[in-house]
Amino acid sequence: MSKELPRTYVPFKDWKEKSKQIEYTEETPLLAPDGTLLAKGWARKNVFTYNRDYVKTGIMSRKEWDFYNICDGEFQVLVSFANINVGGYVGAKLVNLKTGEVVVDSIAYFLGANKHVPPAKGDVPNRYKDKVGKTEFDFNTKETERTLWYKGSYKGKPVEVTVQMDIPQGLENITTVFPFDEDPTKYFMTTKQMCMPCEGRFVWGDYVYEFSKPAAFCTMDWGRVNTVHKMVWYWGSGNQYIKDENGKEHLFGFEITWAIGNESNATETCIFYDGKVHKIGAVDVEKFPKGRFLEEWKFISEDGRFNMTMTPTLDNHSDVDFKVGRMNCHQIFGNWHGYVTLDDGTKLEIKDLFTFCEYVENRW
Numbered sequence: 039m040s041k042e043l044p045r046t047y048v049p050f051k052d053w054k055e056k057s058k059q060i061e062y063t064e065e066t067p068l069l070a071p072d073g074t075l076l077a078k079g080w081a082r083k084n085v086f087t088y089n090r091d092y093v094k095t096g097i098m099s100r101k102e103w104d105f106y107n108i109c110d111g112e113f114q115v116l117v118s119f120a121n122i123n124v125g126g127y128v129g130a131k132l133v134n135l136k137t138g139e140v141v142v143d144s145i146a147y148f149l150g151a152n153k154h155v156p157p158a159k160g161d162v163p164n165r166y167k168d169k170v171g172k173t174e175f176d177f178n179t180k181e182t183e184r185t186l187w188y189k190g191s192y193k194g195k196p197v198e199v200t201v202q203m204d205i206p207q208g209l210e211n212i213t214t215v216f217p218f219d220e221d222p223t224k225y226f227m228t229t230k231q232m233c234m235p236c237e238g239r240f241v242w243g244d245y246v247y248e249f250s251k252p253a254a255f256c257t258m259d260w261g262r263v264n265t266v267h268k269m270v271w272y273w274g275s276g277n278q279y280i281k282d283e284n285g286k287e288h289l290f291g292f293e294i295t296w297a298i299g300n301e302s303n304a305t306e307t308c309i310f311y312d313g314k315v316h317k318i319g320a321v322d323v324e325k326f327p328k329g330r331f332l333e334e335w336k337f338i339s340e341d342g343r344f345n346m347t348m349t350p351t352l353d354n355h356s357d358v359d360f361k362v363g364r365m366n367c368h369q370i371f372g373n374w375h376g377y378v379t380l381d382d383g384t385k386l387e388i389k390d391l392f393t394f395c396e397y398v399e400n401r402w
Contacts, residue, residue, distance in 0.1 A: 047270060050340045057305050058302060059317055061081060061082075062085050062086070063082075066086055070092065073223040073264075074223055075222060080214045082213075082315050083161055083210060084160065084211075090102070095264060098122055098124055101122050101262075102262050102263075103121070103259070104118065104156055104258075106257070108201060108254060109393065111135070113247055115238075116130065119168075123151045124151065125147065125150060126148055127146060128170050130190065132240050135352060135354075136351075136352075141245070141247075142245075144173075146190055148171070160231075160258060161229050163179055173190035174190075182205050183203065184256075186200070186201040186203075195243035197241065201237075201256065203256040204236070209231070210310070211229050212229070212308045212315060213227070214226075217303075218266050225299070226261075227262050228261045230306065233310050235255055236256040238254075255278075267401060267402070268400065270398060270399050271298045271397075271400075272295065272296050272395060273395065273396050274348075275291065275293045276292055276374060276393030277289070277290070280388065290309075294344070294395070296321060305319065317381075321338070322338065327370075331370055342379070345376045346374050349373050349374075350370045350372035351373065354369040355368050364402065365402060366398065367399075368396060369396040372392070373390060373392055374391040
């Protein structure tokens, strides 16, 4: 692991001033025809027009992915597609969150930048149905639901995954665009959509795992980026139902991501409550987690509105090194508790929320 973070990362406690939160509300072009980044900020839905023909790419700098993380507290189901300019993959994975065992890791790779191209937006009705070798998949987004279907194989046995998730009416997300100071054509644009209750099944040969509401939620991590070669990030998110003082249930979620590029125009940090975004300032962990991944993680936002502690139970560590690139990820699952504050000053107590925060080092 690196001894220090890349120079693009500055802990918010060392910032000269608090982060700005520039919100976009109208459709805005992401790039100029020469690849220069035009937009820098955040939005409650994806209002940034992405033209992949304008992306000024290096060998592996343009990356496009649709990533779905389903968790019910017992198992994690991952369904994902990625095109990393020179090639990519589609895959489905099942992980036991109590033991850390990877039960199934089905994946199919492809070469080439333009044979498999996903849609330009992830939070509007769209359908991406495709085939990589013998592996088939169908990601279908409608106004009120999203369905995922994957059919592949693992260790000689067929794999089939079906997921149906609700998209509550008026559900907002957080879409952000971060520049990189090194190059005006480099950027990081993602949409994180939370608070989607879901159900489905993961079948591998005779093995069947079923997940259902209200325990299971899906988080969508959608990205269209053009990055520098080396970077790190932290990412944490979670969903659960919480009750107010009158016993009424509300859908709650949070999204915290940081250390990617220049965050002076926006941070990828917010609270979701009944489907609406409550924007908060930058979030950081009290101390760099190197050597202490399974000790408590203490999170605090610069505005004090996010104050949470994670007690880890599992380090879901992976380290993929393919010489020209590497992705070293410590995805830490644990129990979260603490307080968050909504825009109107309402303070919510959060407890018994089982979810993750990850620390990732990338060279790709």
